[in-house]
Amino acid sequence: MSEIEVGRNILEANQTMADRFRRRFAEQGVKVLNLISSPGAGKTSVLEKTLTRLDGRLNCAVIEGDIQTDEDARRVAACGVPAVQIQTQGACHLDGPMISEALEALDLGSLDLLIIENVGNLVCPVDFDLGEDMKVAVLSVTEGDDKPSKYPALFRAAGVLLVNKIDLLPYIDCDLERIHDTCRALNPKQKVFDISCRTGEGLKDWVAWLESWVKG
């Protein structure tokens, strides 16, 4: 009987790929966001509104992750932006090999910003680095103000939080301050924007911040 020291990260294969992507993105001068939320929080609506408001001032592309259908890629493509759909066929998150395949369809050198819309899931995508510069969390107020404390991993890891559907606040029992307080405790450096994709409230500030972040 012998004991063999291992000391290896279980997700090392994914991490190695992510590190390679990150170097490639930096070389090509493209900033990359990994957009994460639960299903129905409004990730694709955020993308549509953001891309429309950017109005071509940044060269963007989108990688869409869904369990099935290419509906989201078609919605994004309708904004005039190249969109590559990944269908995970059941997998609950995107990982390195899926991104590797999607990148082959994109001309990274011509891009300023690549947004990866992850599979709708508040838990699993957080563990899989895709080589992004920053994770962006979307939380809709209809999900409840307890979600950041119940699913802290995403809200701790996200550099930006978009609190969506704030036009519905008068009709529901959601304490927006509780969301802000919890997220501030989890990640004091997080940038927070309260938005409504439906009314457009807050989108101007978010898009202005995004534009300066990409150019900065």
Add this chain to the structure above:
Amino acid sequence: MHELSIAQSLLGIVLQEAARHGVSRVTKVAVKIGALASVVPSSLTFSFDMIKEGTVAAEAVLEIEQVPAMGVCHACGAEMDMSGLVAACPACGSKDIELSSGQELYVDHIEAE
């Protein structure tokens, strides 16, 4: 929810290490998992036991050590439990605190014959 894909990566590492060291039977696989790693130990064990059949690790017992979520205060150096929400250092009140453990997900060692 993704314990099966984690179990597949884990088994891959175990089989690589077994081959590298020329062992024919792995009896134990010791992993360390942080309390904040979003991995459920019982689900990981279930998935690992399901896929280890027919490999040199077929009889391996998965031993999971859970690493607590701890933080450190950059202002006063105090260590604190980070398993709940911590907005400020309980010792000095500084908000300049950082996770020091709790996100681990690695194979520590294996035992083999």
